[in-house]
Amino acid sequence: MDKISTVQLGDLIEFQRGYDLPKSEFKSGTVPVISSNGILGYHNEVKVKAPGITIGRSGTVGIPHYITTDFFPHNTSLFVKNFKGNNTKYIFYLLKNLKLNDRKSGSGVPTMNRNHLHPLKIKAYTNTIDQQKIASVLSSLDKKIELNNKINKELEAMAKTLYDYWFVQFDFPDVNGKPYKSSGGKMVYNEELKREIPNEWEVKKIASLIGNHKGGDWGKEQQVGNYTQKVSCARGADIKGLNGNGELNPPVRFILEKNSNKILEANDIIVEISGGSPTQSTGRLAFIIDETLKRFENPLVCSNFCKSFSLQDSKLLYFFIYTWNILYDNGVLFGWEGKTSGIKNLLFDSFTEGYSIVVPDKEINDLFFQKVHTLHQMKQKNLQQNEELSNLRDWLLPMLMNGQVKVK
Numbered sequence: 001m002d003k004i005s006t007v008q009l010g011d012l013i014e015f016q017r018g019y020d021l022p023k024s025e026f027k028s029g030t031v032p033v034i035s036s037n038g039i040l041g042y043h044n045e046v047k048v049k050a051p052g053i054t055i056g057r058s059g060t061v062g063i064p065h066y067i068t069t070d071f072f073p074h075n076t077s078l079f080v081k082n083f084k085g086n087n088t089k090y091i092f093y094l095l096k097n098l099k100l101n102d103r104k105s106g107s108g109v110p111t112m113n114r115n116h117l118h119p120l121k122i123k124a125y126t127n128t129i130d131q132q133k134i135a136s137v138l139s140s141l142d143k144k145i146e147l148n149n150k151i152n153k154e155l156e157a158m159a160k161t162l163y164d165y166w167f168v169q170f171d172f173p174d175v176n177g178k179p180y181k182s183s184g185g186k187m188v189y190n191e192e193l194k195r196e197i198p199n200e201w202e203v204k205k206i207a208s209l210i211g212n213h214k215g216g217d218w219g220k221e222q223q224v225g226n227y228t229q230k231v232s233c234a235r236g237a238d239i240k241g242l243n244g245n246g247e248l249n250p251p252v253r254f255i256l257e258k259n260s261n262k263i264l265e266a267n268d269i270i271v272e273i274s275g276g277s278p279t280q281s282t283g284r285l286a287f288i289i290d291e292t293l294k295r296f297e298n299p300l301v302c303s304n305f306c307k308s309f310s311l312q313d314s315k316l317l318y319f320f321i322y323t324w325n326i327l328y329d330n331g332v333l334f335g336w337e338g339k340t341s342g343i344k345n346l347l348f349d350s351f352t353e354g355y356s357i358v359v360p361d362k363e364i365n366d367l368f369f370q371k372v373h374t375l376h377q378m379k380q381k382n383l384q385q386n387e388e389l390s391n392l393r394d395w396l397l398p399m400l401m402n403g404q405v406k407v408k
Helices: 088-098 128-168 236-242 257-262 314-329 332-336 348-354 362-402
Strands: 005-008 014-017 031-035 038-043 052-056 064-067 077-082 121-124 187-190 195-198 202-205 210-213 227-234 252-256 269-272 285-287 300-302 306-311 337-340 343-346 356-359
Touching: 031 064, 031 077, 052 088, 064 088, 088 121, 088 128, 088 362, 121 362, 128 314, 128 362, 202 348, 227 236, 227 257, 236 269, 236 285, 252 257, 269 314, 285 314, 300 306, 306 314, 314 332, 314 356, 314 362, 332 337, 332 348
Parallel strands: 227 300
Antiparallel strands: 005 121, 014 077, 031 038, 052 064, 052 077, 187 195, 202 356, 210 306, 227 252, 269 285, 269 306, 337 343
16 A cells, blocks of 8 residues: 555545525425435435535534435535545545544534635545555445344334234234134224224233333442442433434443342333423333343443333233334324423323223234344344444544555
8 A cells, every 4th residue: 555645635525515405495306405414305406426425514514424326415514526536435434534523613503614624634545546445444344234224124124014914904823824804803892992803802001011110320420439330321312222223322320239120131111201302202112132231331221311111021022112112103192291391201100001002812922022032133133243343443444544554
């Protein structure tokens, strides 16, 4: 590899501000509109051919996004107008390594000006063969992460489809292995739910399925006094990440030894009881299995803005969470919220004691658990591998960019 050079950022690329596009002028189409935070919406006009790179110009500034489809850069972003013959993926990783979000300007709303970026003196490889070698190493890690994410989406889709067939359409396998309802399985009218349900299935209050309550904890930032139990504390912001649909950055805290009973175990459930927004209710839910716990160096608890609990029958876990998530997605939990000091709170006890659901017979539920548990074990193992790959990529990135590590 050639020696690394000291150049100005503007010697490698040319930035341009994105285009004005008020919400009222959005049009239906397949062209993503890229803002400072990623995809803002869609349009029918292409402004930049792929591949391309944007960074946030105002609001969330300096974070690079690599765009693989033709796109419309929004005026909250800067996009690379000219790569000047350089490898696009190398430029993306170079911008990540520069941490441009630490160079924001503006006394009010953070902003980023291309005239401040172009003169920046940086170290970079200018030989495109060297650039390609570095980009290949880093992108191979990202491609594996992307593949794992695609696999996880398919696994989740399989689990949801099975739930829908068995517990929404009631086409679980009958004694002959045929779809129950479609094959003429006996359905009975339930007066409470005002609809038909499979014969011998029960209608129960959600609370009747819940076992032990563990609650949440926040502890202390540092070890002090009797706060000696080191834990990772999952917050509402980590709910989606626990099951692979968002960021996961639980802080390390120290709780009282006597509160070790709040440490989460396999088959525990976490529900967010405070927070939400006008368009998002409280009640987001996550669940824990053995493979989830292996993703953490420390024992795991949830914060005191969440509630954790187990079920009377641990094999009801997946039936419970998919049933709860359907209620959440349909906006049911908006009707079970109160406010304290302007903060929305889920009326957990009122909801679980007042809301009834159809509960399957044990044989069908246990079969569902067996099938879906395997899918979620695979998902969690992929998520753990993604974290390891991300850490490896982030460790290699500065050393490759600074010439400390070279690719043969």
